[in-house]
Amino acid sequence: MSAISDFYISDEDIDLKNDEKVVENILHPNKAHRKKKTQESRSKLQISNFTINNHKPIHADQDLILEPKTKHSKIKNKVEKSKKKTFTLPKPLEKPKADRVKRLVNYEKNRFLFDRWEAFVASNRAQAHQTFPLESVKKLKETVKSAVNFEKDLTYKSKLQLEIEKLNTEVEEYNIQEDVNENEEVTLTLKELKERRKELSKLRAHQRYKEAKLRRQNKIKSKKYHRLLRKEKIKQKLNEFEILQKTNPEEALKKLEEIEKARVLERFSLRHKGTSQWAKSKQVRAKYDKESRQMLAEQLQISKDLTQKKKVESDSEDDASETEQSLPSNTGENPWTRGPKVDQEVSEFLNSFKKFQSKLHKTKQDNEDNSTKNKDTDVQMNESLDNECLEETNDEIDIKKPKKKGKTEKQHKILPTNVLKKVQSSQDDKKNLKRSDKKLNLINKKKLEDVEDILTNVENKLKQRIEKGESKNARKARQVGQSQPIKKKKVTKKIDLSMPSQNKKQVIDEEMIEQPVNSNPQIDSSEMNGSIDALKTILNVETNSKSQIKDSTTDKVKPKTTNLVFTLPNLIVENDQEEDTNQVMIEAFEDDDIAKDFSKEKKAEVENDKPHDIDLNLPGWGSWAGTGIKLKKQRKRRRFIVKMPEVLPRRDDNKGSLIINEKAAVKIKSHLVSDVPFPFKTVKDYECSIRAPIGNSFVPEIAYRKYIKPAIQTKMGTIIEPVNTKVLMGVPN
């Protein structure tokens, strides 16, 4: 017991203690002072209200109170636990800090309150039309109600149907088969279920196996393997195509068209032309290495086959067209006769393609007739085939000089009869042999020639297509592989509630053009004052900046033009009648020299367009004699002539007799839109929006009403209340 505690102990207590001490001293005078264990005195129970704090927490000493009996162990444990639990409370935060925390928490709570409104606000902003006061609340509640009652209201038959049934009981009923199936499914036994599961697992295993296999195959780097694979695939495709041709000719035809398109693309591209890195390296090696030579030849052969123009059967039409084509070259340089220059190759191709198609059609029709062809066509076929074969041989012979081929071709064309022999003599390659054999056979079999011809072409094209497809797939696969991790990252992004606004209105967020009441917006006063000086300065600037302007004009990006394409039918007749009109033109303008007229007109136009010097001399200046008397050339007079700078060359400067009038659209220019307005991204989109009329003279009444519906409608004399929480889903009202 400490002294302090003693201090508070009552008098009575002190007396008692003293007495005890005295008694003990008397009883055991020799014994050393034995430490006496503290005993809870009765007075201790009366704890003073004012002095708790100074004490250490008093724990009852269980050694003293509780003897080691099993009975007390529980209590012992409890006490121990309570001992562990005690800890002092932390000091409270300072007031400003506490306030800050409180504010933070409250703000976050309110934020959640506001977040509830996000969806409502977003949907409101996106809506194209709104009527105030908002009716959405009512509607929403109604829909909720109807949703609740939906099942009750749902009937299999409508009221009308029921009525009809009452009248006429013999109404046919169609049982839907699916329902029966569903019922069956429900009654599956355990065994069946297990079986089914087994099957499914088998299927899955198979799928996995296939996937794994594909993956393995994809990893194989061997080129040879891939080549073989490709060839196999091509073969398969060809087989498929053949089957298709027999079973479904229309589909086959479609496929053919696709192939034809691929061919066209090939013709435009530089593939298989021997310009690639690989081909060049092979070329280098070709001199010594037979294999590479062969490969190159193959490659070139592919390109030859793909880019080959179809030889057309020589009809009387064809001859006529040829003569027509040759006509304009013979006539003079009358511009009317020339017509628009079409790329020779393209036009030829188009013609050939058309004829090819028609031919296809014919063969389909005539397949059964087995009508014999003219001798002319046979000869032509021969020729074409020979050419093909020859080209092949040429390719093998002189790979390094592909340009020479043309010449040789021409030579052989002149002597078509010799060709066959030559071909036969130059059969080194097995492939060639096969082909030539095939072709020879074809000549013999007149009936089948067309079909076979097509097929041979098809073969090449299919190869081409498949190769392309493969490469594409590979690229895609690679891209997918790359993009996947990025996608995963994106998933974690916050979901955006914003939706595209339903009305695509142009947003013009600009300052108003604000002018004071009495000012003229067009002419500024300063502009009025500066007359000659201003002009001169402008002129000077122009002359100075001439070179710059030149540069800028060359760099200038062409302005976005709005092409008003009317839906009006095109009155210009195409292709077929073109030649006739040309003919007519030639006849009509035989005598006139239109070209000259044009050039004359252009000269006048150019002259007119040139800026003229400004003579600022006033009449009467420098002449004392009055009017009617010839003036001498005076130096002073020259001073008042403002020389105009040289202008930029006209756009039609070196375009022959073409006149480009750049001022034609000046008037309309101020009405044209220069930029695509905000929510639109492309000129096309914007044009579409403009081109669609909305007036009731162009569209039906209902559409018109819909188009002119205003964005915000209010009821006259009705107060618009602010929204309340009833609008929100899940908030009880």
Place this chain on the structure above:
Amino acid sequence: MKVKVISRSADQYLRNTKLEIHKVFRNFDPDLHPFSDAREYTRALNAVKLEKVFAKPFLGNLDGHRDSVACIAKHPTRLSSLVSGAFDGEVRVWDIPQRLCVREFVAHNGIVRGVTYTPKGEHFITIGDDKTIKTWNSLMPQFGEEDEPVNTVLSKTVVTSLSHQKKSNIFATSGEVVQLWEANRNQPLKTYEWGVDSLHDVAFNMVEPNVFGACASDRSIILYDARDKGPLRKVIMKLRSNKIAWNPMEAFIFTCANEDYNLYTFDTRNLKKPVNVHMDHVGAVTYVDYAPTGKEFVSGSYDKTIRIFTADHGHSREIYHTKRMQRLTCVHWTLDNKFIISGSDEMNIRIWKARASEKLGPMNPRERNALRYADALKDKFASHPQIKRIGRHRHVPKHIYNAQKELHVIKKKQKRKEGNRRAHSKRGEVPYVPERAKHVIKEVH
């Protein structure tokens, strides 16, 4: 020989009554209307010109106050009634359609700082410079009776502004502190302080009724929660905000009228920077009020003009001014979204149309459709230069024009200087700061 005759039935072209519109037969085949867009463009051009012809927004004024109008309050349930307080302590109740003052009395010693109706419109509360908060009956006193307040409360502190909660009898006043009052108590329910000497405006959120905002003299806007939670957050701007207005349709959006000629729209959940900066005024903006649709708001300024902004646009779509209108003290958008009421320094209350060229009153369907068609055309061709030019052209007083020119010069100069700085300093040293980020100093919590 058979002769073919054109014949048609009378039903197709005759009217049943003379009121019926003549039937017009149209072929809507687009091929037959190759010039449809050109024709519509012409119509749009005419429409936009006519809009200018009919743009006469000023409807009339309520005159009677003998000192500047200090504050106005709209009746929450009646469109025709209005209360206004003046700088001389006078309060007037107006009948708008008749343009008559139906009631006038002196409510306070000194300026009437704020007026507001109770939610049901039975009473209105005024506060004045004499530190009193007085509640008045909306009904006119009987003949011979004098105007007596129903209740008078003496506040311990100065009160400068007043706002009533949407659907309860609680209202807030600002002054040295923000106080929450209940209608029939003489002591404030709560008092909020957050280290500010004076607050000059307070406004309750109209959607979430327990949140309200206040503008303080330390250039800050403070958000409060009325449910014994005290202030929530504070955002300090470069210059002081004069007035705060909550969007009635978008709970978390509010706009404040600032001393730096701009208005700022904030999202309560992200106060770091405003959602939008609305420019165009050339003087301190003193008042802002939202249209009940929440799509637009109107602002009054010290530059003697009223401007109407589309809520999500940075520039105004309309400017109203008259020669005699002086500094604006308050502008309100009526609850039917049709009119704007403005009170200004020169003792008049003015009534304007919210859309300058709108035709008021009932219309027959054809007329209405024609006007709607014109509007639709204007929207369709809005970005065509001529239509844009005509539609956005406004005459303004010379002082506005000159001030604007001056501001342009100032802005240009600042931009140039910044550009120069950027050009002559290390890369990234002078960053590009978006306009929205320029005006907020910090967000305090």
